[in-house]
Amino acid sequence: MLDAETRPSAAVCGAPERRDSAPVATRTTCPYCGVGCGVLAARDGDDARVSGDPDHPSNFGRLCSKGSALGETVGLRGRLLYPMRRAAQGFARVSWDAALADVAKGFAQIIERHGPDAVAIYLSGQLLTEDYYVGNKLMKGFIGSANVDTNSRLCMASTVAGQKRAFGSDTVPGCYEDLDETDLAVLVGSNAAWCHPILFNRIVRNKEKRGARIVVVDTRRTATAESADLFLQLVPGSDQALFSGLLAHLFRAGICDRDFIRERTEGFDDALASAIRLAPTISETAALTGVGETDLQRFFDMFARTERTVTLFSQGVNQSSQGADKVNAIINCHLATGRIGKIGAGPFSLTGQPNAMGGREVGGLANSLAAHMGFEFENVERLRRFWRAPRMAPREGLKAVDMFGAVAAGKIKALWVVGTNPAASMPDADRIRAAIGGLELLVVSDNVLSNDTINSGAHILLPAQAWGEKNGTVTNSERRISRQRAFLPSPGETRADWRIFSEVAKAMGFSGFDYKSAADVFREHAALSAFENDGRRDFDIGGLATLDEKDYDALEPTQWPYRAHANFGTKRLFGEGGFFRANGRAAFVAPRAPSLATAISPDYPLRLNTGRIRDQWHTMTRTGASPRLARHLAEPFLEINPDDAAAFGIEDGGFARVTTVHGACVLRVVATDRQPKGHIFAPIHWTDETAAQARVGALVASFADPVSGQPEMKATPAAVAPRRFASEGFLLVRRTIDMHADFWWSRAAIEGGYAYRLASDRASHEWLGLLLPDAERDPVHYSDFRRNSFRAAAFNGNKALFALHAGSAPQSWDAAIALFAQERIEGRQRLALLSGSAAGDPQGAIVCACFGVGAARIAAAAKDGCRSAAEIGAKTKAGTNCGSCRPEIARIIASAQQ
Template identity: 50%
Template sequence: MADQKRTTCPYCGVGCGVLVTKQEDGSVQIKGDPDHPANFGKLCSKGSALGETLGLENRLLEPKIEGQTVKMDEALNVVAQRFKETAEKYGPDSVAFYVSGQLLSEDYYVANKLIKGFIGTANIDTNSRLCMSSSVVGHKRAFGSDTVPQTYEDLEKADLVVLVGSNLAWCHPVLFQRLKAAQKERGTKVVVIDPRRTATCEIADLHLAVKPGYDVLLFNGLLNYLAQNGAQDSVYVDNHIEGCEQAVAMAAEQASDYQVLARQCDIALADLMTFYDWFLKTEKTLSMYSQGVNQSSQGSDKVNSILNCHLYTGRIGKEGCGPLSVTGQPNAMGGREVGGLANMLAAHMDFTPEAISRVKTFWDSPTIAGKPGHKAVDMFEAVHKGEIKAIWIMATNPAVSLPDANRVRKALETCEFVVVSDCVQNTDTMAYANVVLPAATWGERNGTVTNTERCISRQHSFKELPGEALPDWKIITRVAQKMGFEKAFSYETSYDVFAEHVALSAYENEGTRDFDLSSWQGLSREEFDAIEPIKWPINNNPKDRFFADGKFYTASGKANMLAVDLKAPKHTPTAKYPYVLNTGRIRDQWHTMTRSGLSPRLSSHLHEPYLDIHPDTALKEGLKKQDLVKVESKWGEAILRVKTCDTVKPGELFMPMHWNDENSAHAVVGRLVNPVTDPFSGQPESKHTPVNVSKFQPDWHGLLFSREKIETSGFVYWTRSRSNGCYVYDLAGLGEPSNWDEYASFLLGEGELLSMEDKKRKHHRYAVIKDNVPSGVLITSENQGNIPTRNWIAGLFDQSEVSMEERISLLSAKPVGDVAEKGAIVCSCFNIGLFQIQRAIADEGKVSVEAIGQHLKAGTNCGSCQSEIKDIIAQATTTSGDKKQVA
C-alpha cells in the first residue's frame, strides 16, 4: 500500500486538508482530503501544484555566520550569547523577534514564551500584523475577545453574502467555489464591495466599486438605513448590546443623505440603495471581509462599522448570518491564539495584571513582559533608530513585505545583530543577516495550525529533514536552553509544546476566556498524532458558533457597538502624485514566491509584475498595453508592465505584491507603499498610496531562456519565471551592446551558437545547442511587440532532442509547421492557454464556461480561472459579432 499522509496546505487561511502519497520514483502525489471540513477534497491551483515545490532548489541547508558555513551548535551559541548580552546590557526591550503566519502553533508558542516570559519583552510581532490585525482589534472592541463567531458552513446557509475587500475567487478559491455552488443551489445573493472589479465579481449580483478608504461611510450609511427602517432587534439590543445609541447617532450624523453619501463613495445611488434594501430584508446575511478592509489606516473602524450592523440586527452567532473575517495565512489564527502579536500575551490573554500574573505563574518565568511591545512597522522603526539592537526574523521577508521597504532595509543594514531563520537562501532579508539558520518547511514539520473558522488541524511530516535544517520550535528551544532556561524549555517533540499550550489555555479559565482546549489535557502522543480537524473551544461546552447565547467576553457580558466616523487617509493624491495605488495578491502565486515560484505551471499565468491601469488614465499618460511604466511614490519606485483594463477606475491603479529582488529588477511593492498605520491595530495602509506614473522607454526588449540562472545586473528591467526545463527572463536594456554576438555568447554559455540578425528591424535571435538540445535562447527587438510568445520555445527545452526544423524555428521566432500554440496560460490546473480557448470558441462553437470545461477541462478543477474564461468568451463573441448567449 502506498505511504499516505494527511496534512494541510501551507498557503492561505482556508486551511485545506491535503493527502500526500509517496510514489516509487520519490515524487509525491497531492490530492485534496475529502474528509477535511474546510475543503472536502477540493484544492486550488496552488495547492494542487504543491508536489512541484518540494525539491532542494534554493534550500538553506547549513547555518552561516557572516556568510561562512558553520555547525548548527556554533551558530546557536552565538545567537544565544548575543541576545543574552544585548538584553543584559541595554535592557530586554533592546531585542525583538519578527515571526510569521507560516509557523506552526508550536513554533509560535515557544518563540512567544521565550521573549515575553524569559527575556522579558513583548517585542515579538508577526507578518500577520500586515493582513488581519485590524480584525483582532475590531473583535476585541466589540466582543471583548478576538473571537470569530461564524464558520464556513454559513456560506451554504446564508441568503445574502456580502464580500467586503475580498477577492475570494483568487485569494481563497476553495471558499469561493463553496459560495458559488451555494448560489447555484439555493439562489444566494452576492454583493461584492471592492474598488476593483475582480474575478470574484463573476458571481456578484451587485458590485459596489467603493472609493478606496470609504468603507466606514458606506456601512455607517447602512446602519442609519437599518435604523430608519425599523431593523433593530430591540430585545437583543436591550439585553446584549451597549453603545447602540451613540453608534446610530454617529451614523445618522455622517450618512443620512444617501445622495451625498453615494457621491462620496463613488457609487451609483440606485446600487447603494439596492444593497441597503437587500441587507434590511435578508435575515440570513453573512459579511465576509479580508485585506481590503484590514489593510488600512482606518482598518479597525472599518471592521467595527461592519460588526455594528450585525449587532444592531441581532444577526450574529446564528446559522447563515454574522461577520466572518477571512485570514490570509495558513496559521494566522494560530499565531493569535498563542500570543504571536505584540499586544497579546498568550492563549488569547491581554496585558492585564491578572493575566500577566497568571501566565508568569504558569510558565514559572523569572521575568515577564508587563506591557505590549512594538508592532511590526514600529518595530523596524525602532531598529532604524537603534533602540532595538538585536532582531531575530523567522520565516518571513520584511525587506519585501513591509511598507517603506527601503527604510526597513536601511534599518537592518545598521542593526548590530540580525538573525534570519528560514527554509530558503538568498531572500532579500537574508542579505542583512549576521547569522542564518536553516529551518524546516512544509512536508518536514509536525504540529498544528488553525484556519479562519477556528478549525485546528494537524500538519504531518512526510519528508526527512535535509542538511542541518531543524523545526523552528527546536531551534528556539535550543537557543533558550543555551541562554540558561533549560528547565522551562525541556521540549523534546512538538507534542510536548502542544501539551503545554493546551494546559495554558485551560489554566484558571473555567469558561472566562474564549480560547479553551481543556478537553485535550492528558492527550497521549498517539492521540495527538490522530487529531481530526476540529473547531475550538474544545472543552465541556463545545460551540460551533460563538455568541448564539448573547454572552460576550466584555466586563458586562454585553457586546459593544462603536461610534466610528470616516477619517481621510493621511496621504491623499496631489499634483505630484495624482493616482491611488492599490496592492494585493494574484491567483497562482503566494507571498514572495519562495515556494509557489518553484512550480512551472504556477508561473505560467502571470509571469511578469504589472500595473493595472484604466484606458483613460493610460491615454492621459501616453501609455499603451505592454509598455513598461515607472511608478513612483514619495517612498520608492518600481518598473512594471502595463495592463490596460477597466477593472480599475480612472485614477486608481493596482500592483501585485509577490515580486522581489530575487525574481525581478524593480518590482518590490513595499518600496512604494506608505508606512502609515492604523492607530489601534498598527496595520499598514497597503491599499492607498499616492503615486505618479510615466512611460519607461528602454532601447531594446528581450526574451531569454536558460537552463541555468543568469547574471541579471546588466539589465535595466528583468523578471524571472520558471518553465519545464528552463528559466524564462523578460528583459529590457538601456544602450545596446557593442557586439551582440559576444553579448549573447556571454549570456547563453558554451555550445553550438546559432544566430540571426535583422539590422533594419533591429532583431537579434540566438540559440545555443548543446548535446542536441537548446541550453539557451535569446531573442531581442527594439519593439516589445516583436517579441514572440514563450510557451512553444520553453517546450523545446523539455524535449530529448530538437530537429533541424526546430533549430531554424528558434531563429525565425515562429513554431514549426502547424504547431498549435497555447498562448498565455489561463487554466494552471490543466495547462490550458488563451489561444486554445479562443480556437475552441471560434472553431468549435464553445461559447459557455461549461462548454469550454467539457471540451478542454479548463476551469473544472479549482474553478478560479472561470471568470477569465468568461471574459475571453465575451470578448471573442463581441469581436466576431456572434450574438449567442454567453454563460
Template identity: 50%
Template sequence: MPTTHTTCPYCGVGCGIIAQTEEDKITITGDKTHPANFGRLCSKGISLANTLSLDDRLLYPEINGQQSTWESALDKVASEFQRIIAQHGPKAIAFYVSGQLLTEGYYVANKLMKGFIGSANIDTNSRLCMSSSLTGYKRAFGSDTVPGNYEDLEQAELIVLTGSNLAWCHPILFQRISAAKEKRPDLKIVAIDPRYTPTCEIADTHLSIKPGSDGYLFNGLLDFLRRHDHLDYEFLEETQGFGSALEAARETCGSITSVAQHCGLEEEQILNLFNLFAATDKVVTLYSQGINQSTSGTDKVNSIINCHLATGRIGKPGMGPFSVTGQPNAMGGREVGALANQLAAHMDFEPEHRALVQEFWQSPYIPTEPGLKAIDLFAAAAKGEIKAIWIMATNPVVSLPNADSIKQALAQCELVVVSDVVRQTDTTAYAHVLLPALAWGEKEGTVTNSERRISRQRAFLYAPGEAKPDWWILSRVAQRLGYKKEFPYKSAIDVFREHAALSGYKNNGSRDFDISGLLPLTDEEYQTLTPIQWPICQTKQQTTHCGGLRGTARMFADKHFYTRSGKAQFVSIIPRTPAHLPDVKYPLILNTGRIRDQWHTMTRTGKSARLLRHINEPFAEIHPDDAEALNIKDNSLVQITSRLGKWLGRAKFTETQQIGSLFVPMHWNAQNSSCARIAALVMPTTDPLSGQPEFKHTPVRISPYRPAWQGFILSKQPLPLPTEQLDYWVKIRSENNIWRYELAGETKPDNWAEWINKQFGAELDWLEYQDRATGRYRCANIVEERLNICIFIGTDEQLPSRNGLITLFTREKLTPIERLSLLTGQAGTSDQDNIICACYNIGDEAVKKAIQEKGLKTTAQIGEALQAGTNCGSCIPELKSLLGSRK
C-alpha cells in the same frame, strides 16, 4: 503507497490535503473528509508537489556566510542575546515571526520573548493582514473571536463581499459560495470593491466604491436600519453603546445622498444594498484586506459589526461578520499571543492576565506593557534602539511597507538571526546567523484556520540536511540562556499540551480561547487528531457557549460576550479618508494585493513553472482611459513612482480597473526581478489602533518606460545575469526546465556579439543575426543538434513568442528550417496557449478551439470537455470571458 493527511501551507482557508509518496514521486490531492474544502484544492495547493525540491534550501547553519554547526550557531545567538541584554536591556531584542509557523513554534517564540527575555518586542507578519480584524473583534466582543464558520456562507440568504477578491485569494471559499448559489439561485451576493475582480462574476451586484470609503457605507447602513426600524430590540438589550454609535452614524452619514457622495456611488445603488440588507434575515458580511489594510481598518471592521449587532445577525446559522485571514496560521499566532500587544491564550497586558501567565510559566519576567508593532519595531532598529532581531519564516525586506527602509534597519543591527527554509532571500542577505528550519511536508504541528478550526500538519518527508523544527531551535536557545527546566520539549506534542493547558488555566469560561479539552491527548491521539473548532472545553460551559470536547461551531448564540459587562459593545465610528490622498504630483491611487497563482514573496510558488504560466511578469493594471492620457501602450514597460521609490513592470489594460487607480501584485522580489518590490513604494502609515499598514491607498504617478532596447533569453540552465548592466530584468522558471529572462536596458552595447560573448562565454558557438539599422539582434547556441540558449533583442516589446520558442528546446534535433527561423525571428510564431486553468494546465487556445468545434456555451460544458474550471474554479471568470458572457 504511504498516505499522509495534512493541511495546506497557503491561505487561511485551511484546506485538508492528502500526500502520497512512492519512492521519489509525491502526489498531492484534496482531502474529501476535511470540512474546510471537502477535497477541493486551488491551483497553488494542487501544485505543491512541484515546490518541494531542495535546490534553493537552507540546509545547514551559517555564521557570517560560512557553514557552521548547530552548537556554534546556537551558542552565537544565545551569547549575543546575553551580551546585548546586559548592555542595553531586554527591549533591545526583538522577534519578527510569521503565519507560516506552526502553532507549536509560535508558542515557544512568544514564551521565550515575553516570559524569559522579558520584552514584548515580538510581532508577526500577520500584523500586515488581520490585526485590524482582531482589534475590531476585541472592541465589539471583548475577545478576538470569529463568530461563525464556513457553513454560514452556504446557509446565508445574502452574502456581502467587501474588500475581498475571494476568487483569487481564497478560491475554495469562492467555490463553496458558487456551489451554494448554483443550488439556491435566490442567494444574493453583493461585491463591494473599487475593482471589478473575478469574484464579481458570481455577484448579483457590484458596487465600485471609492477607495477607502467603506466606513461611510456601513455607517450609512446603520443609520438606515434605525430610520426604517429594522432593528432587533431584544438583541439590543444584550449590547451597550448603541445610542452613541447611532449618533455618530447620523452625524457622518445621515442621508443616502451623503453616503453616495462619500462612496462615489449612485444613490439607487446605495438604496438597493440597504434595502436588501434590511429585508434579509440571514446575512454574512465577509471581508478581507480591502477593509483591514487601512489607516482606519479597525473602524471599518466595527462599522460592519455594528450593523450585525443592530439586527441581531450574529451567532446563528447563515449570518455574522466574517473576516477571512490571509495566512495558514495567522489565527494560531493570535492564539499564542505572537502579536506585540497580546499575551498568550488570548490574554492581554492587564495585571490579572500578566500574573496568570507568569504563574503558569513560572517565568522571571512578564512585560508590563505591549511591545513594538511591526512598523515601529523596524523603525526602532533603524534608530539603533533594537540591537538584535530574530526573523522567522518571513521576508520583510519584500513585504513590509517602505521596504527599502527595512534594509537600512537590518544593516544597523548588531545581530540579525534568520530562521528560514530558503537560503537566498532579500532578507537572508542581511543575516549574521542563518538557521535552517523544516519546511511544509517535513514538520509536525497544528494550524488554525479562519473559522477557528484546528488541523494537523503532518510530515511525509524526511528532514533534509540539518534542518530542525522551529520549536526545537527556539528551545535550544532558551536552554542556553539558562532556562532548561522551562523549555524541556522533546516533541511538538509537548509544546501543544502546554499551550492547551495554559488556555484552560483558571479560565472557567472567562476567556474565549480554551482548548483544554485536548490536554489529555495521548501521543497517538495527537497524531490522529481530526479537524476541530475551538473552544474545546473539558466540560461544557453554558456561560461560554462552549461545545465541550466536540468543539464549537458558532459563538455568541447565547448572547454572552467577553466584555466586562458580558454585553456586546457598539463602537462609535467617525469615518476617515486614507492618510495620503492623491495630488498633482502623485495623482493616482496604488492598490496592492495578491494574484491567483502566487503566494507572498514567491519563495515557494516561484518554484512551480505551472504557476508561472498564467502571469509571469510584474504588472500594473490600468484603465485604458488613464493609459491613453499618459501615452502608455498595453503590455509596454512602465514606471510607477511614489514619494518613497519606483517600480518597473508591464502595463496591463483592463476596463475593470477603476479610473484613477492602479493595481500591482505584491509577490515579486529582488531574487527574480530588478525593480518590482511594490511594497517599497507604500507609505508606512498605519491604523493607530491595530498597527496595520495602509497597503491599499498610496498616491503614485505612472509613466511610460522607454529603454534603449528590450529582449529576452531562454536557456536550459540558469544563467548569471549581469544585473548591474540591466535596468529591467525578470527571471522566470518555465516548463520543460527552461529558464526565461525578460530584459531591458537604457544603454545599448555597440556590439551585441561582443557583449554576449563577454557575459556568457566566448567558448560557446553562436548562430547570429544582427541588423544595426533596426537594432535587432538574435543568436542561438546549439549543442549536439539541440537548442541550448537563444537570445532575442529589439528596440521595443514586439519580440517573438516565448512560449512557442520554448517548444523548440524539446526537439531531439533542430531541423534546418527551425535553425533558420531562430535567426529570421519567425521561430515560435505558433504560440502555445496562455494558461487559463493552472490546475489542469489548460490554455486559452485549447478552450477557444473547444468552444468553436463543440459549440460549448457554458463553463460547465467547458469543464466536462476539458476539466478547466472543475477544481478550484478561480479560472471560471476567464472562461466566461472567452465565452463572451461577461456581465
C-alpha cells in the same frame, strides 16, 4: 548539496527508504491561505504527489491552483540546509552548537548592555502554532520583552482589534457551513475568487443551487466582482461610511433586533447617532462612497430583507489606516440585526495566511499574550505562574511598523527574523532594508539560502524545516485546528522552528524548554488555554490538553472552543449572546469619519493599491518554483485605467515607472477599465531575487491604523511615467544567471529551467555577450541590425541549452517555452525555437493552472462552439477544479464571439 534540484534520498536524511511501489498518502494541510484546506501528500521518488483530502471539512477534496501545484515546490534548489555565519565572502557553514552559541551570546550581551527591549523577534503566519508558542514564551516570559510581532500584522491585525472591541475577544463567530446556508454573501475588500478560491467556490455553488445572492464591495472590479449580482465600487477609505449608512437605513426601516440590542449589547444609541451624523441619507452616503444612489438603495434593501446574511471581509478592509473602524462598522450592522452566530449569518473575516489564527492564539502579536490574553496585570501574573517565567514582559511591545522604526532609530539592536522577508514585504521596504543592515545582530531562521532580508546583512542563518517536513498544527479562518504532518524527511541539518527556539532558550540558561516533540508543545499550549479560564476567555482547547503522542498524531480537524470534557468543538458563537467583555455584552463601536493617511498632490496624483494575484503567494519563495503557476501572470505589472494611461503617455503592454515619495518601480503596463480612474494596482510578489525594480513594498507608505497597528497598503499617492526601452525580449536557460545591470528583468520557472523577460537600452545584438559571456558551445544566431532584431540558440546534442530573442517590440515566448521543455529538438524544431514560430499547438498563456490549460486552447474551444464556462470545462477541464479561472474563461468566450 545547496545547489541540488532534487531531494536527497531518505537514507541520506536518516529516514527509512520506502520499498513498496505505491506511495502512502499523508493527511496534512495546505501552507497557503487561511482557508486551511486538507491535503493528501506523498513522496514519490524525488517528487511529491499532492491532492485534496476529500474528508477534510474545509475543502472536501478541492484545491486551488496553488495547492494543486504543491508537488512542484518541494525541491531543494536554493534551500538553506546548514547553519551559516557571515564570512568575508558570503556565508560559511558552522555547526549547530556554534550557531546557537552565537545567537544566545549575542542576545544576552545586548540585553545586558541595553535591556530586554533592545532585542526583538519578527515571526510569520507561515509558522506552525507550536513554533509560534515557543518563540513567544521565550521572548515574553523569559527575555522579558513583548517586542515580538508577526507579518500577520500586515494582514489581519485590524480584524483582531475590531473583534476585541466588539466582542471582548478575537473571535470569529461563524463557520464555513454558513457560506453554504446563507441567502446573501457580501464580500468587502476581498478578491476571494483569486485569494480564497475554495471558499468562493462554495459561495458560487450556493448561488447556483439555492439562489443565494452575491454583493461585492471593492475599489476595483476584480474577478470576484464578475460573479456578483451587485458590484459597489467604492472610493478608497469609505467602507465605514457605507456601513454607517447601512446602519442608519436598518434603523429607519425597522429591521434592528431591539431585543438582541437591549439584552446582549451596549453602545447602540451612540453608534447609531454617529452613523446618522456621518451618512444620514442615501444621497450623502453616495457622495461619501462614490457609489450610485440606485445601487446603494438596492444593497441596503437586500441586506435589510435577508435574515441569513454573511459579510465577508479581508485585506481591502484590514490594510487601512482606519481598518479597525471599518471592521467595527461591519460588525455594528450584524449586532443591530442580531445576525451573528446563527446559521448562514454573521460577520466573517477571511484570514490571509495559513496560521495567522494560530499565531493570534499564542500571543504572536506584540499587543497580546498567549491564550488570547491581554496585558492586564492579572493576565501577566497568570502567565508568570503557569510558565514559571522569571522575567514576564509587563507591557505591550512594538508592533511591526514601530518595531522596524525602532530598528532604524538604533533602539533595537538585535533582531531575529523567522520565516518571512520584511525587506521586501514591509511598507517603505527600502528603509527597512537599510535599517536591518545596521543591526548589531541579525539572525534569520528560514528555509531559503537567499532573500532580500538575508542579503540586507544577516549575521547568522538557521536552517528551518519547510512544508512537507514540518509537524504540528495550524488554525484556519473558522477556528478549525488541523494537523500539518511531515511526509518528507528533513534534508541536511534543518530543524523545526520550535526546537530552534527551545535550544536558543536553553543556551541562554532558561529552563522550561525541554520539549521532546511538537505534541509536547501542543499539550502545554492547550493546558494554558484552560488554565484559570472557567469559560471567561474565548480560546479554550483544554479538551485536547491530555492527548498522547498517538492521539495528537491522529487529531482530526477540530474547531475551538473545545473545553475540557467536551466531545467536539464549537461551530458558532454569540447566537445567544455570551460575549467575552466583562459584562457579557457586545459593544457597538462608532467609527471615525473616513479619511486617508496621505493626500494626493500634483506630484503624486494617483492612488496605488497593492495585493495578490491568483497563482502566486507572498514573495514567491514556494510558488515561484512551479512552472505551472508562473505561466498565468509571469512578470510584475501595473494595472491602470485606459484614460489615465493615455493622460500620462503610457501604452498598454509597454512599461511604466511608478514612483512615490518612498521609492520607484518599473512595471509592465496593463490598461484595463476594471481599474477605476485615478487609481493603479500592482501585485506584491516580486523581489530582488526574481525581478529588477519591482519590489512594490518599497513604494508603500508606512502609515498605520492607530488602533490595530496595521499599515495602509491600499492608497499610497503615486505618479506614473512611460519608461521606454530600446529592446525587449526573453531568455530561456537551464540555470539561473547573474543579470547584467543594463537590463530590466523578471524571472519565472519553466519546465527544465528558467525564463527571463528582458528589456534594455542596449541594442538587441549586444545582449548575448552581456547576458551569457561564457555561453557553452557556439550558438546558432540571426541578426537584423536595421530592424534591431536578434535571435540565438545553442544545443548540446539534441537538447537546447538556451534560446534568446530580442527586438524593438515585446516577444511572444509561448511556442519557444513549449519547445525548450522537450528533451530532444531536431530539424525544423530548431528553426522554430530560433524564430519563435509555433511548433504544434502551443497553449498560450496559462489560464487554468490547475489543469495547465492555456488561453489559445480555450479560445479554440470557444470558436468551436463552446458558449459557457461549463462547456469549456467539459471539453478542456479548464475551470472544473477551484473555479478561480472562470471569470477569465468568460472573457475569452466573449472575445471569441465578437
